[in-house]
Amino acid sequence: MQGATSKAQQKKISAELAELYSVDQKDQELWDQLSEQELETRRKTRRDRVAEFVTLGQLSKSEDDCFASWLLQHGDDHNDILIAHLLASAASFDGYTKSDFMVAAALDRYMLHFKHPQRFGSQTFDEQGKDFGDTSKLLCDSIVKLYRGNSTGLNGRKVEPGVQTNKALKTASRRLAKIAKKAEVYAKKDDEKGIAEWSAAQEETLKIIEQGLLKEADDYYNAALILQQCVGADYKLTAHIMAMTAGILKHKKARALYVQTLDEFLMEIGTPPLFAKYKKPEADASAPAIGILVPKILILHADLRRVFTKKK
Secondary structure (H helix, E strand, O other), rough: EEEEOHHHHHHHHHHHHHHHHHHHHHHEEEEEEHHHHHHHHHHHHHHHHHHHHHHHOOOOHHHHHHHHHHHHHOOOOOOHHHHHHHHHHHHHHOHHHHHHHHHHHHHHHHHHHOOOEOOOOOOOOOOOOOOOOOOOOOOOOHHHHEEEEOOOOOOOOOOOOOOOOOOHHHHHHHHHHHHHHHHHHHHHHHHHHHHHHHHHHHHHHHHHHHHOOOOOOHHHHHHHHHHOOOOHHHHHHHHHHHHHHHHHHOOOOOOHHHHHHHHHHHHHHHOOOOOOOOOOOOOOOOOOOOOOOOHHOOOOHHHHHHHHHOOO
């Protein structure tokens, strides 16, 4: 994601990001030797510098995105953490496997900020040693391990859904594809029979996810399409996780669905979307429009938008 920066300048920026990341990792090792105030002061200095690069569109390669993501998520500002999730996703979508863990970790930190259970269990204790608590059980262990259980990440390797028979995997894949084709129609039905059918379809989809019966990129994509039609923040977030996994596994249409499900989740929790145009509700003229009363780092640079909206 590159703005109007010369190659020589860009090389210096990439080198500076690498150095900032290296220093940040060293501070992590010395956390028990530094005061909380000193540690946060040092982190904030690094985050502010990274924020300059992000808002100016001066991240030129996936490694830059990954380093910036690691640095931004080391703070309590939920806007920085959300951008960290986006940057890590951008790197992973383009095949940078070292960023896969941060895709999940930043999302976990974002959820904890809003007092919701984390999904991947990537966060254990805060600086005061307080336990962050249980992980949401909406994702099965095999999905969690895709992001946490292998240092090589998702790209370039097959997903191992757990101890499941090929027959069970194929049956689940066919069912998801069938339900996904009808999901939008299902969700609009308002008669008793239609509501019952849609409820059963939702339950079946969640059961497939919980049992670890997703393997191919198409399976994750179809699960995302289904859950996208469901109402509620938990459904929207799970749909987003399914879409982001499909994207990392190189599904051609996943980037657009990643964007849609993220925006829908943000709106469910009362936050303006990042990609869609945000219209103020008629009943609430004080609601902020995107670009107004929103931190500058959330006004996505055009190059960052293109990463997720470009056609593959």
